[in-house]
Amino acid sequence: MIEFEHMKKSYGTGAQAHEVLHDINLTIRDGEVFGILGSSGAGKSTLVRTINLLERPTGGTILIDGQDITGATGRELKELRSKIGMIFQNFNLFQQRTVLRNVTFPLELAGKPKAQRVARAERLLRLVGLEDFADRYPSQLSGGQQQRVAIARALANEPKIMLCDEATSALDSTTTVQILDLLRRINRELGVTLVVITHSLSVARNICDRVAMIDGGDIVEMGETAELFAHPKSDILKALIASADEQNGRDEDKDGKPVGGSADAEDDGKER
Ligand SMILES: Nc1ncnc2c1ncn2[C@@H]1O[C@H](COP(=O)(O)OP(=O)(O)O)[C@@H](O)[C@H]1O
Numbered sequence: 001m002i003e004f005e006h007m008k009k010s011y012g013t014g015a016q017a018h019e020v021l022h023d024i025n026l027t028i029r030d031g032e033v034f035g036i037l038g039s040s041g042a043g044k045s046t047l048v049r050t051i052n053l054l055e056r057p058t059g060g061t062i063l064i065d066g067q068d069i070t071g072a073t074g075r076e077l078k079e080l081r082s083k084i085g086m087i088f089q090n091f092n093l094f095q096q097r098t099v100l101r102n103v104t105f106p107l108e109l110a111g112k113p114k115a116q117r118v119a120r121a122e123r124l125l126r127l128v129g130l131e132d133f134a135d136r137y138p139s140q141l142s143g144g145q146q147q148r149v150a151i152a153r154a155l156a157n158e159p160k161i162m163l164c165d166e167a168t169s170a171l172d173s174t175t176t177v178q179i180l181d182l183l184r185r186i187n188r189e190l191g192v193t194l195v196v197i198t199h200s201l202s203v204a205r206n207i208c209d210r211v212a213m214i215d216g217g218d219i220v221e222m223g224e225t226a227e228l229f230a231h232p233k234s235d236i237l238k239a240l241i242a243s244a245d246e247q248n249g250r251d252e253d254k255d256g257k258p259v260g261g262s263a264d265a266e267d268d269g270k271e272r
C-alpha cells in the first residue's frame, strides 16, 4: 500500500520556489492498477517519481506498507528503489548492452552471482516473449520489443510496485494494446501493483482499476475507472471524454463500426 498524506512538491528555493504538487492525499492499494491521468505539465511524473524518491517531497509524508519513506537515505533508499521497478516512454535502455545484459544490470548492482543473474534474466525474457532476442542490441528491436526489455529489466529485482510513466505513449495503437496486456498479466500473475501515468483516456480505460485525475498539481477527482468515466464531475475530465468521443466518431466508418483496433484513438498522429 502506498499512502500520500498532505504531500507537496516544490521545485527551486526561496523566491524561485514553484509548487507543482499542492496537497496530495491518496492511497494506492496493494495489487491494483492505479492510473494517474492528466494533461502535460499537470504534475503526473513528479507525483510518481516521489514514490521511489527520484523526487523528494517538500512537505507531507509518503508511507509504503505503513513505513514512512519520505526521508529515506543510504541503505534504506537503495532497498526502497530495488523494490520499485520503473518504465518510461522512451524505454531508457543501455544502447551498448545486449538485451540480456540490460536485464541483468539491476542484478549486477544488487551483487547477485553471474549464473543467477543470467538464469533470472532468461526467465524474464521468456515472460515478455523475447527469449530469442537475448543477444541483440536495443537498436535492433522495435519500440514494442524495447519496452518489453525495459519491463523485464524493471522486474529483475522482483519488485512489489512498478511505475509506468507514459509507457505506451511512443507506441502505435496495436503495440499499445499488446504492452497493456503484458502489464495486466504482470499485475495479475505476479501480483505487482502498477502505477500507470497516462495522458490517454483509452489507456486508463483499458488497464486501470482506479484512476486519479490530476490537474495543475491537484487531484481533481478519483474513483473506480468505469464509474469515474461514466459520471465525470470535473470540467477537465468531461472535456477529455468529449474530445475522445469526438475522435472515436471521426474514426467510425459509414456502418458505424470503429476503424481498426483504435484502443488509443486520441493518440493518433503521435510519434510511432
Ligand atoms: N526538475 C524540474 N525543475 C523545475 N520544474 C520542474 C521540474 N520537473 C518538472 N517541473 C515542472 O513541474 C510541473 C509538472 O511537471 P511534470 O510532473 O513533468 O508533469 P507531467 O508529467 O504531468 O507532464 C511542470 O510545470 C514542470 O515544468
Ligand SMILES: [Mg+2]
Pocket (backbone or CB within 6 Å): 044, 045, 046, 165
Ligand atoms: Mg510526465
